[in-house]
Every structure is written in C-alpha cells, then in structure tokens.
Amino acid sequence: MPECAGPLWPCGLTGAAACLSGVRGVGVIIHGSAGCYFYPSTILHSPIYCTSLSDHDIILGTGDALVRTIDALQGRYSLLAVLCTCTPAIIGEDIRQVLDERYGESARILVLDAPGFAGEYEAGFQSALSALPLSLDVHRENSVNIDGLSLMDPFWRGNLQEIQRLLLLAGAGCGATLCAGAFSWDSELSSATINSNPDLRSGLGEPAGMMLGLSDVKKTLAALEDRFCSSGGVISDHVIPDAEERVISACDKYQRRFDPPAVALFGQSRSMQAIALMLTEYLDAEIACIGSRNSPSEGPFPVEVARDFGKVSEMLDRERPDLVLGSSFEQATCPSAAFVGVTAPLRGVVRLHARPLAGIEGSLALMESVLNACMDHQKGSQ
Amino acid sequence: MATPNDDGCTLTGALSVTTEILRSITIIHGPAGCAHHNFSLLHALHASRDFAVPPPVISTDMTEKEVIFGGEHILEEAVFCAAEKRPDLICVLSTCVSAAIGDDVEAVCRIPSQVPVVHVPTAGFLGGGFLAGHIQALISLSRFARRREQVPSVNLIGEKTLEYEVDEHYREVLRLLTLLGVPVNVRFVCGVTLDEISHLGEASLNILRDPSMQPVGEHLRRELGIPYIDSFPLGLEGTLRFLDLAGRHLSIDPSAAVAAEEALQKEMIGAFTHLRRKRISFPAAPTDEYRSRFGYELADMLELEVREGGNPVPLPDPFPVGTSGIRRLLHRWRRRCHA
Numbered sequence: 001m002p003e004c005a006g007p008l009w010p011c012g013l014t015g016a017a018a019c020l021s022g023v024r025g026v027g028v029i030i031h032g033s034a035g036c037y038f039y040p041s042t043i044l045h046s047p048i049y050c051t052s053l054s055d056h057d058i059i060l061g062t063g064d065a066l067v068r069t070i071d072a073l074q075g076r077y078s079l080l081a082v083l084c085t086c087t088p089a090i091i092g093e094d095i096r097q098v099l100d101e102r103y104g105e106s107a108r109i110l111v112l113d114a115p116g117f118a119g120e121y122e123a124g125f126q127s128a129l130s131a132l133p134l135s136l137d138v139h140r141e142n143s144v145n146i147d148g149l150s151l152m153d154p155f156w157r158g159n160l161q162e163i164q165r166l167l168l169l170a171g172a173g174c175g176a177t178l179c180a181g182a183f184s185w186d187s188e189l190s191s192a193t194i195n196s197n198p199d200l201r202s203g204l205g206e207p208a209g210m211m212l213g214l215s216d217v218k219k220t221l222a223a224l225e226d227r228f229c230s231s232g233g234v235i236s237d238h239v240i241p242d243a244e245e246r247v248i249s250a251c252d253k254y255q256r257r258f259d260p261p262a263v264a265l266f267g268q269s270r271s272m273q274a275i276a277l278m279l280t281e282y283l284d285a286e287i288a289c290i291g292s293r294n295s296p297s298e299g300p301f302p303v304e305v306a307r308d309f310g311k312v313s314e315m316l317d318r319e320r321p322d323l324v325l326g327s328s329f330e331q332a333t334c335p336s337a338a339f340v341g342v343t344a345p346l347r348g349v350v351r352l353h354a355r356p357l358a359g360i361e362g363s364l365a366l367m368e369s370v371l372n373a374c375m376d377h378q379k380g381s382q
Numbered sequence: 383m384a385t386p387n388d389d390g391c392t393l394t395g396a397l398s399v400t401t402e403i404l405r406s407i408t409i410i411h412g413p414a415g416c417a418h419h420n421f422s423l424l425h426a427l428h429a430s431r432d433f434a435v436p437p438p439v440i441s442t443d444m445t446e447k448e449v450i451f452g453g454e455h456i457l458e459e460a461v462f463c464a465a466e467k468r469p470d471l472i473c474v475l476s477t478c479v480s481a482a483i484g485d486d487v488e489a490v491c492r493i494p495s496q497v498p499v500v501h502v503p504t505a506g507f508l509g510g511g512f513l514a515g516h517i518q519a520l521i522s523l524s525r526f527a528r529r530r531e532q533v534p535s536v537n538l539i540g541e542k543t544l545e546y547e548v549d550e551h552y553r554e555v556l557r558l559l560t561l562l563g564v565p566v567n568v569r570f571v572c573g574v575t576l577d578e579i580s581h582l583g584e585a586s587l588n589i590l591r592d593p594s595m596q597p598v599g600e601h602l603r604r605e606l607g608i609p610y611i612d613s614f615p616l617g618l619e620g621t622l623r624f625l626d627l628a629g630r631h632l633s634i635d636p637s638a639a640v641a642a643e644e645a646l647q648k649e650m651i652g653a654f655t656h657l658r659r660k661r662i663s664f665p666a667a668p669t670d671e672y673r674s675r676f677g678y679e680l681a682d683m684l685e686l687e688v689r690e691g692g693n694p695v696p697l698p699d700p701f702p703v704g705t706s707g708i709r710r711l712l713h714r715w716r717r718r719c720h721a
Contacts (some may be wrong), residue, residue: 004414004443006436008422011415033478034511035391039419058482086413086479090449116415117445117479307414309421309436329425332434345422348429 006309011116015124027077032085143173148197158356266326338377395515412477417441481505540595661692
C-alpha cells in the first residue's frame with residue numbers, strides 16, 4: 001500500500017530550486033504550474049520565476065510560455081536554469097530543442113528534469129549542483145569551500161557565518177559556499193571542501209572534514225590548523241577546550257539532578273546520526289530512535305525511514321521519548337516531550353537571528369537548547 | 383514579467399476547505415511532493431492558529447511507475463485504507479499529474495464504500511487556480527445539504543481558512559450578528575462536521591466571505607433557496623451598512639444595532655485623534671480600488687493627510703473585517719507614524 005499520511009519532506013524539484021537559487025548569477029525558472037512555484041518560493045525567500053503553465057500550454061506545447069518567461073529575464077542573470085516539473089516531464093516535450101531553436105548560443109540556459117515524482121529533495125539538490133558548469137582550481141589551496149548549505153535549512157545562515165569564522169581563526173580563506181551566500185556560479189572553487197551538512201555533500205574538491213557534531217568539528221579544525229597554521233592554532237589550544245569544558249560542565253550539572261533523556265531524532269539521516277553521537281558522548285543520552293527524511297545511511301545508530309506524519313506518530317507513540325529533536329511536525333505530534341528544533345520546517349516560532357547548528361557555536365547552541373528544553377520539561381512535569 | 387499568476391494552486395484552495403471538516407480524511411492523488419507542499423503550508427497556518435495537530439492528509443505517493451502504468455489502483459487502495467479508519471467523510475483531490483496521465487478519479491470515488499467519498503476535481507493548473515479549487519470544494523460538499531425549514535440564522539460561506547486572522551474575522555462577524563440577535567448556523571466550511579454541513583439549509587441568509595464566493599452563493603440560492611450578502615463587513619460605513627442589510631434580509635429592525643455600532647466607532651476613532659494631520663502614504667504597489675477606498679475613508683475620518691513621502695501605512699489584503707479589524711489596523715498605522 002503506497003499510503004503516505006502527511007508527507008513531511010519536499011520533492012526533488014524543491015531540492016533543485018534550493019540548490020540553484022542559492023548560487024549568485026543563476027536565474028531559476030520553474031517550468032510548471034503556479035502551484036509548484038509557491039512552495040519553494042515561500043520557503044527559500046529568494047527570487048525564483050515560473051512559467052505558470054495552463055491547460056492551454058499542455059495542449060499546444062509549453063515552449064511559448066517558457067520563451068516568454070526567459071525573454072522577460074534576459075540580461076538579469078548570467079545563467080538561467082529551467083527546472084522541468086512533473087507535467088512537462090509527462091508530456092515529454094523536448095525543451096532543449098525549443099530553447100536551442102529560439103536562442104542558439106545567445107543565452108546560457110540549463111535545462112534540468114526535476115519532476116517531483118522521480119526523487120527526493122536531496123537527489124534534486126545533488127542533481128542540480130552537478131549540472132552547474134562549475135570549475136575547480138586545484139592550485140587554489142589557501143582557501144576552503146563550504147558545502148552542504150541550503151536555503152531551505154533554517155540554520156544555513158548561522159552555519160555559514162560560524163564556519164567562515166572558524167576558517168578565519170584556522171588561517172584559511174573562505175572559498176565557494178555551496179549553495180548559499182556570495183558564491184557565484186562562474187567563480188572558481190578551491191581545491192578542498194568542508195561540509196556543513198553530511199546529507200548534502202557536493203563531492204567537489206578534496207574532502208576536508210565535516211562540521212556537524214563536536215567530535216567531527218574537533219577533527220576537522222585540527223586538520224585545518226595543521227594545514228594552514230604553521231605555529232599551532234588558537235582553536236585547538238583555546239577555543240575547542242573552552243567550548244568542550246563548558247558543555248561537559250553544563251551536562252554534568254544537569255546529570256546531578258536528572259537522568260539523561262531518551263531521545264528521538266527526526267531529520268536527514270547522517271545529520272541526525274552526528275547529533276545523536278554528540279548527545280550520547282556528552283549527555284549519555286539514550287537514542288530511542290532516529291527517523292530519517294531521506295534514504296537512511298550507515299552509522300552507529302539504527303535509522304528508520306520516517307517521511308510521513310503517520311510514521312512519525314507511530315514511532316513517537318512506540319518510543320515515548322523524553323526529548324524530541326526534529327521539526328515542528330514532531331513537536332505537534334509529541335507535545336508531552338521536551339523539544340528542540342533541528343529540522344525544517346520550524347513553524348509557530350519567531351526566528352530572527354542566524355543560529356548555527358554546525359561548528360563550535362552550533363554545537364554549543366544545540367547542547368544549550370537541549371539542556372534548557374530538558375530542564376523546562378522536568379520542571380513542568382514536577 | 384516572468385512571474386507566476388498570484389492565484390495559487392487549485393489543490394491548495396480545495397484543501398483549505400476539506401481539511402476544515404472534522405473527522406474527515408483528504409486523499410491527494412499524486413506525487414508526495416504535491417501533498418508535502420500543501421501539508422507543510424497547512425501545518426504552518428495551523429501552528430499560527432494554535433492548532434496542535436496538522437489535518438489528516440494522505441498522499442497516494444505516485445511515482446514514475448504509476449505515471450507510466452496508471453495510478454487508479456493506488457488510489458483505490460488509499461480510499462480503502464482511509465475508510466478503514468472510519469472517518470465521517472473521505473475527500474479525494476486530483477493533481478496535475480493524475481489529470482495529465484488520465485486517471486479516472488471520479489470512477490474510483492464511485493466505488494461503493496462504507497464511508498461517503500467525494501471527489502473534488504482539482505487538477506492543479508488544469509483545474510484553474512486557488513479560487514477555483516476553493517469554490518469547487520464548497521460546491522462539491524454542498525451536495526450533503528438538503529432544503530429544510532429555515533429559521534432566523536445565517537451561514538458563513540467561504541471563509542478563507544488560510545488567512546492569518548480568520549478567527550478574528552469570524553469573531554467580529556459573530557459580534558455584529560449578536561447585536562442583531564441572530565446566531566450563526568454553519569461555518570461553511572471552517573471547523574465543522576459533516577453533520578453540521580447537512581444542516582446548511584436551515585439558515586435564512588448566507589453571508590459570503592467576499593464577492594469572489596458569488597458562484598457558491600448562487601449555487602446555494604438555487605439548491606437551498608437561501609439568499610446571500612456578498613461580503614463580510616469592510617470599512618466603517620460598510621459595517622453599518624452590513625448590519626442594516628442583514629437586518630432587512632432577516633426581517634429584523636437593525637436600528638438599535640446600527641446605533642450601538644455607530645457609538646462604538648465614534649469611541650474608537652476618538653482614541654486615535656492624536657493622529658490628526660499626520661502625513662501618511664499608502665503602499666506604492668498597486669492596491670485595488672476596494673482597499674484604497676477604505677483607506678481613504680479612514681484617513682478622512684481621522685483627518686490624516688495622504689501624500690507622497692508620508693509615513694507608509696499598511697492597507698492589508700484582505701482588508702480587516704468590521705470595526706474591530708479597523709481598530710487593529712489603526713494601531714498598526716499609529717505604530718508606523720511613531721516609528
């Protein structure tokens with residue numbers, strides 16, 4: 001039975017739009033209905049465009065609607081990306097041919113098949129990234145790219161700022177930021193890349209570590225300092241020991257009064273694994289379950305696919321955790337547990353500042369939120 | 383300019399209705415992405431209305447396989463599974479994809495079931511925009527209502543349940559109707575049961591949310607014999623006119639209600655008199671004549687000077703309902719004048 005009760009994760013089209021709308025110089029056109037446009041445009045907060053296909057276009061061909069849209073955008077972007085949604089994919093029109101006949105070499109236009117029925121968010125994101133004509137400079141070794149940034153991630157801005165800060169402290173420059181911030185598609189990538197979200201790895205550049213979860217952050221920063229700071233570094237000597245001491249001290253204080261929480265995590269598989277590891281290492285938390293929005297990955301904890309509200313409800317009913325990390329969907333499903341938002345969407349709360357989840361400050365922010373939520377929950381239950 | 387039409391998706395319009403029926407399940411026959419877009423939107427709006435749990439929405443999770451070989455069988459299975467949960471009603475919404483591949487959704491919905499199954503044709507752009515979906519869903523659901531003996535009461539038709547202030551608008555209309563001594567019979571459709579919908583025919587007047595709901599008003603007039611007023615009350619004068627019109631439709635003398643509301647409006651305006659002679663400006667983006675009219679009415683009433691370079695004040699769309707809505711708006715204007 002293909003029943004999917006309340007799907008919780010976007011389709012490949014949204015993934016592709018999230019990727020490309022985070023790259024400067026790229027104009028993103030959703031070739032489909034206005035309905036397919038509204039959701040990505042609402043959550044990405046970035047200008048994207050739509051051909052707003054109608055029944056008329058479906059019968060007579062969608063080329064005219066696409067050409068009208070492209071003509072109106074001429075001169076505003078150095079590269080246009082046409083994302084073909086479900087309906088153009090079904091009717092099988094040769095969009096590339098339409099565009100070649102109309103524009104030839106006069107406009108740089110990418111055409112991507114991104115029908116929602118064909119894949120998940122991460123697949124759409126990766127597919128769009130690999131379609132970009134990016135060039136990597138193997139000799140650009142004084143800076144490091146950051147990948148795993150997505151405009152759909154509520155933590156992207158904080159992650160970017162935090163990793164840029166840490167790169168600066170480590171003596172490295174900031175290379176391309178894939179795919180958010182100031183990165184332009186026609187600038188060259190550095191030779192190495194650090195990752196802010198292990199579920200959205202670009203595969204571009206030599207992997208230089210991951211910035212989610214304090215253990216990985218420590219390893220990554222130590223390697224960066226070895227590479228860029230000839231005389232040792234302030235991060236390994238001061239920043240990390242200080243941060244780790246603060247986390248240990250706060251967790252120790254919590255554990256003097258309370259038992260560690262049983263935790264349920266919901267989000268992208270690898271990211272949740274990294275967070276779960278940190279919770280066990282520093283808080284001795286019991287990982288009750290991990291529900292993955294995307295295809296599950298190997299890791300230290302078992303992962304179940306939880307892409308819909310029905311499955312999430314079933315897991316939370318079964319495990320009855322003390323603490324839930326996830327999206328506001330999980331918060332709504334399990335109001336009796338302490339909650340920390342780590343996964344989009346995070347509705348019903350005001351979020352103004354650039355909160356990180358990655359890096360040292362991201363780890364501190366997460367542990368701070370976890371401890372506060374658990375303490376509030378304990379007080380409430382008393 | 384390359385922009386989408388601002389009407390939105392038919393599916394979203396229909397979902398804004400079907401998910402408001404208590405103890406019902408909505409099935410979206412299409413890829414999970416279509417359902418996610420809408421489920422997430424509904425979740426956001428429900429969160430802002432302090433509803434804890436998102437409404438039950440099921441996707442048939444159509445994949446490439448169904449796109450090639452047809453998806454009627456997965457819809458049939460989804461209807462069967464939904465019926466096993468014993469809801470009062472199952473609403474089936476089609477999508478661009480199911481329409482483009484030619485699935486006969488109506489035929490699947492006609493298969494006898496223990497639970498009533500209603501098909502709302504909402505094939506995304508193939509079925510029109512948001513408004514078309516909203517209207518289509520209301521008309522489809524009205525089949526559960528019958529002509530009945532009418533009692534002095536009103537139905538509220540076509541409330542925009544995705545509006546952030548939907549409950550505030552409702553409470554204001556309720557307050558005004560209470561001045562006339564008239565109860566609300568059914569909110570069609572906002573947080574009601576199927577049984578309540580079946581009592582739609584008992585009201586003696588329908589009040590439409592706005593003139594865009596006229597096709598529904600006309601349909602209900604033909605089918606149930608209920609006349610309608612074409613909009614919730616907007617503007618100061620408009621609110622008084624609304625009381626007068628509703629009173630006359632319901633054969634109630636509205637003069638006491640109108641006098642009471644007029645006094646309330648004077649008191650409210652009095653609280654904002656220190657804004658007098660402030661310079662304000664309305665949004666530069668094209669505003670419809672409708673909203674501008676209410677904006678200028680307020681400006682005249684408070685002796686505000688509307689001119690370029692004045693303090694930019696909002697003219698929201700939709701315009702706030704009734705006197706209470708205007709009070710909230712004037713607070714926003716005052717904040718802008720102080721900022």
